[in-house]
Structures are given as C-alpha cells and as structure tokens.
Amino acid sequence: MTVVLLAGGGGGARLARGLQHLLAPGELTVVANVGDDVEILGLRVSPDLDGVLYALSGLLDGKRGWGRAGESWNALAAAASWGGEDWFRLGDLDLGLHLVRTKALREGSPLSSVTAELVRRAGLATTILPATDDHLRTHVVTAAGTFAFQDWYVRRGHRDEVDGVVYEGTESAAAAPGVLDAIGAASALLIAPSNPYLSIGPILAVEQIRSALETRRTRCVAVSPLVGGKAVTGPLDRMLLRMAGGTSAAHVAALYEGLLDALVVDEADAGEAARSVELVPAPILMRDGDAERGLARRVLEVACG
Amino acid sequence: MTVVLLAGGGGGARLARGLQHLLAPGELTVVANVGDDVEILGLRVSPDLDGVLYALSGLLDGKRGWGRAGESWNALAAAASWGGEDWFRLGDLDLGLHLVRTKALREGSPLSSVTAELVRRAGLATTILPATDDHLRTHVVTAAGTFAFQDWYVRRGHRDEVDGVVYEGTESAAAAPGVLDAIGAASALLIAPSNPYLSIGPILAVEQIRSALETRRTRCVAVSPLVGGKAVTGPLDRMLLRMAGGTSAAHVAALYEGLLDALVVDEADAGEAARSVELVPAPILMRDGDAERGLARRVLEVACG
Secondary structure, eight states: OOEEEEEOHHHHHHHHHHHHHHSOTTOEEEEEOOTTOEEETTEEEOHHHHHHHHHHHTOBOTTTSSSBTTOOOHHHHHHHHTTOOOSSOOOHHHHHHHHHHHHHHHTTOOHHHHHHHHHHHHTOSSEEEESBSSOOEEEEEETTEEEEHHIIIIISTTOSOEEEEEEETTTTOOBOTTHHHHHHHOSEEEEOSSOIIIIIHHHHTSHHHHHHHHTOSSOEEEEOSEETTEESSSSHHHHHHHHHSOOSHHHHHHHTTTTOSEEEEOGGGTTSOOTTOEEEEOOOOOOSHHHHHHHHHHHHHHHHO | OOEEEEEOHHHHHHHHHHHHHHSOTTOEEEEEOOTTOEEETTEEEOHHHHHHHHHHHTOBOTTTSSSBTTOOOHHHHHHHHTTOOOSSOOOHHHHHHHHHHHHHHHTTOOHHHHHHHHHHHHTOSSEEEESBSSOOEEEEEETTEEEEHHIIIIITTTOSOEEEEEEETTTTOOBOTTHHHHHHHOSEEEEOSSOIIIIIHHHHTSHHHHHHHHTOSSOEEEEOSEETTEESSSSHHHHHHHHHSOOSHHHHHHHTTTTOSEEEEOGGGTTSOOTTOEEEEOOOOOOSHHHHHHHHHHHHHHHHO
C-alpha cells in the first residue's frame, strides 16, 4: 500500500505523523506546501516542509505547534540588536536547519534534493517532497493591499480580511521530481486538514499536480479543517465566510471540486450534503498521538474501503 | 589627538579596548585584518573585525578570548545534525551578527559600510574599519600543502609548520574608505601585538596602506607580540624561528622594516638591539583591564613623546 498526503501547516504535520505510525516504512509520501516559504535574514525558510519533517522526526514542539521542542532564541535576539529583522520567529535549533538548506540551495541543489537529504539525516522512511522546486509563493489580497503570505500572516497578524488568494509562479512551476510518480502509483490519495486556500491551494496551483489528481485512478479523501464550522486554528472560517459564503462541509468540498471522492468531517458538520462528495463523520480534532492515529486509521479506511 | 591602530586577533582587540578607555570619544580608529575572514554555513565571518567590535562593546568573552560572553551553541549543533559543517565554532549570539552582515553584503553593501552600521548600533564612538572591502585572504604554505588560513588554523589545529604566507587578492585590494584619510590625519600610528605574519601582514599587504605608513609624517609604534621570545598565544614563535631565524625583538622589528619608529617590547626582550628602531621596554602582557590601559598609556607616550 502506498499513500500520498498533500499537507501544509499543523494539521498536515499531525496527520502525517499519524499515518507514518500506521503504515509500513516507505509506504507514505508527503507532498508539502511551499507557498508560504519566505526568506528571513537571508535564509530560506520552508515552514510547512519543516513542520512535517519535525513532526515525523519527533522534533516538533507540541505546545507551540511549530518549530522545535527545547528551542532557544539567542541568534534572533542578537540579530535584532544589530538591526536585523525579527518579526518572523526563528529559533536557534531551527536556524541550524535553515543554514544548511540555504547553503545547499545557493550551491545549486533543488529543494527536493535538499529535503531528501534532510529526511535521510533524520533517518525517516517516509518520503517528504516539496510540491515544486520552482518559485511558487502565496499572496493574499486584502483591502489594505496585496501581501506576501508571511507578511500578512505573521507581520500583520492576519488581521486583514482576505478578498482573494494569488499563487505567484504557477505559470512556470512544475511538480517536484517524484510527486507525479507518487500520485500515479498511490493506492490512496489524501488531503490533510489544512487551510484549502493557504496550505493546499498552492499545491493544487501546480497544474501538473491538479491534473494528476483530476485524472486519478484511486480514491482521493480530504479531511475538513473545520470543527463545527470553525477553524481549529487560523483564519480559515473568516476566509470561507467572506470568499465562499459559508463554513459548511459543502463549502469546503466545493473548494476541491473534481478532486475529491470523500470528505471526512467532524460529527458536528456531518449533517449537510455536499455535491458528489461522500461526507464521512469522524472525530477530526487531533489533540494527541492517539487522536492523530485514530484519524489516520479512519481516513485510510475511507480511502481504501 | 587622533590615533590609528592596526589590529588583528586577541592582542589587537585588547589594546583597542585599552586605547578606547584612555582616548576621548572619536579619537580612535581601528583598522582590522580581514585576511582570516571565512565563509561558514554560507555566512561571512570576520573574526578579527568582530573581536574588536565585541571587545569595544563589552560583549567579548573574556575567558575564551573570542566570541561573545554568555554564548550558546544550539544552531551549530542542529546544523551539524543536518550535515552542516561544524569545525568552525559559531555561537548563537555570534550567528546573529553573521546573519545581519551576510545579508547586507549580499545586498551589495561593502564591508566597511556594514561595519560602520554595526559600530553605530553598538553605540561606539570609535571607528572600526576593515583594511579593505575587497577580497583579501591569507593562505599558509606548509609541507602538507597550501591552506586557507582558517583551514590551517582551526581545522588542522595549526599543527603544520609554516614555510610561507601568501595574501590572496593583494594585486587588486584597495584600502577601505576612510583608512588612508585616518592614517594621513593621525597624530599617532600604532600596530597591535598581533601576529605580524597572520594578523598585521594582511593589512600591510594592501599596497596603499603600506605606502601610507612608509610615507608617514608621524611616529609609528608597534607592540611586540612576544614575551620572553615566546608567543602569548598561537604559533608565532614557531613561525618566527622557522621563517625569520629567531624570536628576538630584532626579528620582530625586521618584519616591519621601514614602517616603525619604535617597538614596545616585554622587559625580558629589551636587551637586544634592533636596526634603526627604538626598543622600549614595558609590561606588555594584557592580563586584565588595568594592564590593557597601562599598555595603551605607555604606547601613546612612546608615540607622542
């Protein structure tokens, strides 16, 4: 059995961890969002790739939900004292990874190769792939202007209401090596409970990936990122209300039109019908490892029958 | 009164600190060696510039003699775990500075401008200048091969005996903005008790700086880096024996031929004559702040009469 998970953000990292626990070594491939990658202090930071890597390696800070456990913040404080930017929080342990990745990228390695080497160093049997090695960045359109994702999310505290999302670079972004093969060979295709606009959207904005999902020969199952119509974290419910007109399971399903066979939703959201998509109720809040594995098991059942 | 100090390494940073304490704000300009600059994990590291900056800002680790007090080492450990190089020790606080400098250099600022901004941020009245903004690197010739300075000094533990020193880039390296003006306007020119081959040599390898010293209209006074014919730290005594044939004050003075009016030497080294250079005995070991200020006072007396 081989499984491909499209993932971004905390929900993606957690479901990936649950799936890795259940599946045999080598059976899981995670395709991660790179639309919120950002250059900070001259370093390339890939928050969603790193979230998955840290979660799967046991390094993720469980409380914070991002970055590494046992983190310290000395380099960032020193950089700030010399005039460096410190609006994007980078811990010392985290910086170690960004230094190694940035150096390799500057020397010409594509992001997918750099990621593969990090995965090898972490001793993981799971494959982690960036959606693309090419430049692809999420921009958010608001009444106050259009902002690069992290400028809006972190620097402006995602206060501005979102009127639209633009993925810069889609015209030339190709799927990273391995992504299309993994999708083609998968016995189950999964979409994590991540923000459809901000985390999964940039993956699907790679035309080759969208086509591969549209022409899939296996079931594709998404997990809703809503619980009772509310986002577990982040601004998704506000975005859905404003851009899609509501926060029902049907509204979520509509964002994946043509790509989904089933949507796993929280029991509170299971009442509503979705056009041509099976709604499967399940406890989707991943409070702990047991919940992560429980959801992973349920999603695999829905995908594979 | 305006004073220019040519400096590199620990002796340079300590004498600079003593001089800054004695002189009025704005009277001191330190011209620092950049021959041992190195790129580590993609970051530009300038050990001698930073030693001076940290010493003058009260940030220097007094025990270690380099880097910052209260340092932590988490980023380097994390980088190593992902396959990054860790042979050159970079602390987290130190990294903050390297990140800010490297970003500014990549954006096109010359090293002298970046350094001026760091000095401004530190609130110093002293001017710190790199000898040059251009590429200039010290290489060490040994029986085992020719090595970039830090490869020999740190990575190989400066075990290989040195047959020669080569300064890469001298044919095109110009003095950094401000250096020649400072030398021309100085009422005293000082050379720190730093390794003449490895710390001061790369400064004098900038032809404009050497010429400015040769045609000086004020006294130039060096402090010997030897105490009783032995190096206080580092491999200088071995280098002098092998390359100059001895470790007397005269051997040190000969390395600065045509550039010196007086050489301040340890009392143990005062017996020997040096051709056309006045030898001035003084306690030159800078064990603490009092000793730094005492030596600074003595050197200024020798320079200014």
